[in-house]
Amino acid sequence: MERTPENGIPRTPVTADDVALAVRLAVAALREAPAGAWDVPAGSLEWDCWETAEHLADDLFAYATQLGPAAPPLDGNVPFVCESRRPGGPANAVHADRAAGPAGLLQVLEASGALLVAMARTTPPHVRAYHVHGVADPEGFAAMGVVETLVHTHDLARGLGVPWDPPAGLCARVLARLFPDAPGPADAPDPWRTLLWATGRADLPGRPRLTAWRWDARPRP
Template sequence: MSTSETQAGIPERPSPATAAPGPVTADDLARAVRLSVALLRTAPAAAWDGGPAGTLEWDCWETAEHLADDLFAYAAQLGPAAPPLDREVPFDWHRRRPGGPANAVHADRAAGPAGLLAVLESCGALLVAMVRTTPPHVRAHHVFGVSDAEGFAAMGIVETLVHTHDLAAGLGLGWEPPAELCARVLARLFPDAPEGAAPWPALLWATGRAELPGHPRRTRWRWDGTVRA
């Protein structure tokens, strides 16, 4: 862990992913959320007003809410004593405007960006706790494949890294997450990712946000959350 992360509370420089990726852990997820929130806290409050998050149709506030909602929803899927294998836990998801994200989690706009990021941090902590405490044999439904706690941790990391990329573009911030985090979630969720590409550009390619040499930008994509043998 770098001095910049521990002392300044801002994202560390990415390090090369030289070793074979290991399993995705709750600590990986906690790190991703921590780095994301630390970066987003550096944006001036006025930057959150109305502009789109990168190439998304949502504004930055909506995108951060969507990210928080993703992390909450993944935690909720692992929550029941017998998690559902064929459906989502039935929270009431709704849109605040036509074309906006359908969320169960909405932040109080009166609390401002600081409140929004507290909601994001809280939802991330819920998923971290569920990943830490869910036995490895437990499975739960996701539309991209029934998965285990490690799979949901990887999904949460992907959501965090790529939506922070969207938010950074909209807020005028720089963002490049640690290569080893990207490498682990690529190995877990995107077995079709091109070999030899740097992990972060490969993750952006895998999620339809960038092109790679010889690999055009994807117009449709999905991950494979099923449990690896």
């Protein structure tokens, strides 16, 4: 365990195993959704559940491939073509074949997650690559993938009507890695609720819901 930051959240590194766990739990939860429910809005998002799951798969794919080149880019994203399938929809490089149904969509999500797991596990820790919220190391990309998975599965679970309650330890690790200014356990003892607050999806006692937020992807000391 690394040193504890000022907010009191212990700094245990985020690993490839954390990405694997987050994706595995998310896919298991989403498999319980009714097959015909994927066209409803995903929580408070403007996208439907199918689009949101594609966006999540695209996030995981993008984080994996950002680490892929022999010299990862430090000033921009790897230039995949990203396209929306409708006005206002997410602009993705990854799209699932609608004919494959929800089972195929979740297979796309699993595959994208597996790419990030592999890159987070095999990329040397000194490697750096661009992200709009700070040039990051492999741990940072792993943590970003976990946050995307946890919070977008929350959005999906609200739309699809399935339960979703990720492990507290997983939430605490990504909070400490990406949100060093978030309240610590003394002020906010539920790390999942704190993560939802930090990503604009919930309020905390004495703290209004955020209308703008961002994480800090830069490596921690």
